[in-house]
Amino acid sequence: MPRREIEPPHLTKGTTMISRRFAVLIVFSTIVLPTARIDAQPGESKARPTLYYIPHTHWEGAVFKTREGYLEMGLPNILKALRLLKTYPDYKFTLDQVAYIKPFLERYPEEEAAFRRFIAEGRLGIVGGMDVMPDNVKPGGELFVRQVQYGKQYCREKLGVDVTVGWFLDTFGHHPQMPQLLNLAGYKSFWFCRGVPHNRLPSEFHWQGIDGTEIPAFWLPGFYGLFYGPPRQLPEFAKFFRQRFDSLNGHAQGAERAGLAGVDVSEPEGYVPPLIEQFNRLAESPFTIRCAVPKDFEAVVARRRGAQVISGDFNPIFQGTYSSRIELKQWTRNLEGLLLNAEKLSALAEWLGVPPDHEMIWRAWEPVLVNDMHDLASGVMTDLVYEDTVRGYEFSKRLADEMIETRWDSIAARIDTRGEGVPIVVFNPLGWPRTDIAEVEIGFAEPGVNDLNLVDADGKTAPVQLLHADRDSDGGLKRVRIIFLARDVPALGYSAYRALPLRIAADRSEAAGGDPLNNIIENEHYRVSFNLATGEMTGLFDKSGQWEALAGSANVVSREQDKGDLCELYRGLDAGSAPPGPDRRNSATNTPGRMERFAAGRCSRSSPFRTRSPMEVLQPESGSTRVCAGSRSRRSS
Template sequence: MTQSRTVHIISHTHWDREWYLPYEKHHVLMIKLMDTLIDTLERDAHYRSFHLDGQTIILDDYLQIRPEKKEKLERFIRDGRIHIGPWYVLQDEFLTSSEANVRNLLIGHRDAKAYGVISKLGYFPDSFGNMGQAPQLLRQAGIEHAVFGRGVKPTGFNNEVSDVSAYESPYSEMWWEAPDGSKVLGILFANWYSNGNEIPAEPSAAAAYWTRKLADASKYASTPHLLFMNGCDHQPVQTNLTEAIRVAEEIFPEITFVHSNFDDYLKEVECSIPGDLSVIRGELRSQHTDGWSTLVNTASSRVYMKQKNQQCQTYLEKVAEPLAAMAYLHGQDYPHHLFNYAWKTLMQNHPHDSICGCSVDEVHAEMMTRFAKSRHVAESIAEGSLAAIAELADTSTFAEYDAEAVPFLVTNTTGWERTGVLSATLEVKRIYFRSGMEFQAMKQEVKQGSVDDFVLVDAEGQSIPFVMEDLGIQFGYDLPDDQFRQPYFARSIRVTFEASQVPALGYRAYGLVRQEAAGSKLLGESLMAGQYKMVNEFLAVQVEQDGTLTVTEKSSGAVYKELCKYEDTGDIGNEYMYRQAYGSTPLTTKGTPAIIRVLEDTLWRASIEIAHEISIPSSAEESLEMEQKELVWFTGRKSGRSCDHLVMRIQTRVSLERHGKGIDIESTFHNQAKDHRLRMLFPTGLDVATHFADSIFEVPERGNTPADEWRNPSNCHHQQAFVTVAGAGQGLTIANQGLNEYEIIQGHGTNTIAVTLLRAVGELGDWGYFPTPEAQCIGEHTVKLRIIPHTKDEGAEATSPLADAYDTITQAYQFQVPWMIQQTDLHQGNLPLSHSFAIWEGKSLAFSTMKVAEEMGDVVMRWYNLCSERQELTVAYPQSCNKAYRSDILERRNEQLSANASHLLQVLIRPAEIMTLRFARSSEEEGCL
């Protein structure tokens, strides 16, 4: 007997915090919606519940204007009539970092917990694709279900459901599995999250509505429980829903209509699902579609914002948090309140229509202010932590070389030992205004005196080659905790040198000392080995006449040609989607002579500048504006590129460090053209079918060739820190800072990596005409990349291309993180001049975070396994800690771990597993801060 059908109607609104209207205009509308919701819940006892879009920021935004409504809001949440969480915001998963995705879930849970109830549902209604590790993150948070609107195609052409093999799933219900094997039950909004919107209460209209809607939902459902989402983007509350449901029950008595919620709906579905549901593994990126609506090109809209986001989240999670944790291990307070504010401020920029750059100009102007606010807080935390750490180091040793030595710490906050060239700005003399000296005399005293007799030494007193720049007199001030501000003049210099083998999660101290007849500071061989050729022990880099690079990886002899070629194409798409201008072909710098000169030639680094002048069309044809205003869908546009041209000047700085295994690229250009895309091309010459790209807690392998259904000529992808093409024991990795879009261009076995540097468009796109002149990105831009060729060590056991590239991957991750410098004075301390605050080892493990848990004050450290085999993590207790626990992404204490005879923890990490450990400080009582 056929089981009777149940219609589950879930009321909601998908609240884009900002999008086609600026934030505050959406804010006003949201206040009206929430007022109406509370009034409806009070008035209509049969209006059972409302799903508040899976994000807790709505509560903050509402109560900011309506604090008097908090008691009612809390009551409805505790009564289960308003469902909140588990996220803080509905983020774009691919454009926010791994740790930002975790903070989003952590803060969402914490904020929801204050109301007593958390919706334990992985809610991704409109993410532009879904990260492959989402099931693992959700399961670690105690969440067993996920619902999503994009990323997987359940049916074939014309709702064909028979050919399962050609598509990801024949149903809207499926198992979604992470790379580590974690599974959640996934529900696709196959008819979108508005399939139950505005249900008619008038009988004839209701009959037509439900006849159509029931048929649509039944095509996808594997159970008799049909999901209808009663809402849409910024949808007001349907206040007559109770009457509309009563009418539906009268018209279709054989069907049960329920004003439901996700908890009840998923319980019923789990009891009815068939045993042969499809298992969808890893990333959900809409690969089995025509490729026109994957929205991946939001990764290159307003690139300047992606760069700011990379800087801000990196500074928070890879600089400020580990520094504060290091200081905390030695008695400093950990500023949870400041981190909470900085993360929340940053995450207000992480909703998909915000960080994706697909909103009106006013939205993105406000975002730049939020980026600055978050960064300023993070910098303040880092500065205080660095000062505290510097006080711990025993710098008195430098007094043996010079009683007035200037010591400073170089701090490495990454998870691996690090060597690299850096610059440090140091004061060699300071006089406070309070000194009583006459003002002009004070300035003169600061200015006078030579700085030519300084020598840079390391902790062992060994002289370090360096270059010094005299910065002259500088104004500064202190802000003491117990005094009025204290201004001063200082004599400052900038020293540039190579810091060698700085410990992971630690520091190495250096000192400026005066020595008579100090001698040459630049000794040794130049890295320049001919005209426009740089060579170190690992690489040879030749700059060709057209500005491209020929790079030789010396250990293998592998040669990569025509690297760093520029490509410019017209773009008649929008903030969501790239569409090459009609009838146009790409313009490149290949074969065009460049102006080349040597910029830097020191013992530790050589740099060459390459100047290009490219003639490109100034915009699209005038017909594009008409097509935009008339809402011609971008796939049907016929606009080409303008006949008017302008000159784009591009300056590229190519640098090779003495001990560097990569080549640093800094490209600066002033964009004056509209409607175009600029990319940098890196032909690999490797004939392989797949590549690897850094993503959220994984480096997934992706195919170079799209699925058969793909019709879009472009096949761009998301990346975080890098993309790698590898095979036959060698490979090429291109690391980036805030350049989230790439493509693998195929042809003649080259597999060229194309990284988008700029995409300039003039409209939002989507459902109407919203001009966005600032999305043309007129002005100066600077982008940074690193080229890292690699080869498998001779005699090494054959493994996967990804495992062979582990050293390269660590370099790519370190490329994201700035060095931190802290000047200090001569003083005694408890720590040596070279020190690591956390020591660990583990093959093919990526280090993710070091911070402090808000509850119980444990130090939290996290890793993830990059390979498909189990790996062993060996980690020492951080100083002042004596207990360790397995944890999860919600930072809960789970199983207590025991150290071995050497007082080290040894933990096996499954393939692709995200492993979090908590370390309790020795001075803490169990369960107390």
């Protein structure tokens, strides 16, 4: 097969590309595509090609309305689609997202039989096969896997269909491991709109992932509503369809082509089926309109030979969304870890004979899956929707915390902790041995406890630090929070320690490694030096590699003007949605308030800057605001 690589975005005349600072450089070549309509492929009609007209509705999980608000708006559209399917034998319709379909069948159970019948007949296409149309760039991989598990399981068990059409029409960019993930999940196609580097991409090709996996890809150059909203009179209707059909010239890889008809939470157009019949009867019609679902067109493309192979990713797009409402990204990451721990503890508890509660696990995952929807994960929503989104996260966290506590209690009850002092068991939820900091709160009821000693399972003393202590009037410990280094805790296993009460305070005068007089601290891995007057980190020496990591001061605070909360203005092709210029690494948008950047190195001599206290405004010596290249941004509350 001919092989093509995606060319880098933003390659315009006179633009100088700045080399990326990565260990591996990927060189992309330019795609050169024909501009004339391609001749019919074998199996396609040469006399009168077919437009595969795909009515659908793109349900918005929550952006300007809450989840429930969009359900109230969108569920009647499914009723309208079923009415058209019952009225017109040749009509077909496409639905996505379990979070849209499931509430419909729960609220209109009388329609379930017809719903399932139309699916079995191939007239109601179910695509996506996930709870929502997710963001597949910013959230973690485990969350993507749960989208597939939750959505596909529902579609198989409730609807009797294994969804194989990957449906990412509105998702903000796509990373290059998607072909592999989709293939492993049983998908046979990838439909998308956003993230392409230029307008010359073919609409049908094979997308090759970083591992070499290929998946048939269907790009929609006119977006997913190209054929939505035609005029209601036949002459204007025919002109509308001819113009849009011809607009796909130069993209379509055969005489036949697909055209989607649907926009966000759009109502199916009941006046269109009769007009399609009239259009097809016209002798001068240059093509036939066939109402279809995505699989119909996929079967046509599968018969073609010599599909182009394109590798790389479809990014970047709307880069401001990487930091918009950053708290939501933090919620997602934290809950992904909590729910994974709950799953692992549940599996171990089940192995030990505790009855599982799979329903509760999925109940905890579902709000997180909904909040993984591309708009929500990107932080592009109103304040009302933001608050509703946070409430969903809070609900999931309560369930996750409860599962972790109950499952761990059931496991810990089977561990022999008999012996002197307070037993402490450290569990490692990872799949490999781990040495890490552990923190725990313990209490003493007996009087006269002035300190404690920590020992491991072999009776060896382990270094421990008292973070906080509540004491009686006589100075004895009541409650204390300690921190210590738990070494070599087995994978999916535990290590036991004991906190032994002491009547006499232990000698904790041993200083940390380093040279405190010269503001240096160190351990077996690193040696770090500071300027205490400014807070700068002046040195970071890696002992394992014997190299100094910093070329200049780090942890230097700079300030720049905040450009607002939401992503950049939409553009159909985000080959160029980022701000113009040869180097955009320092451009960012963020939440209202103060935007801070922490420089990884020193600015150039031409524009040095000073550090500042939290309330000072930084003024570079040159008199203009400057942020060093290569810095990383974070939001300050």
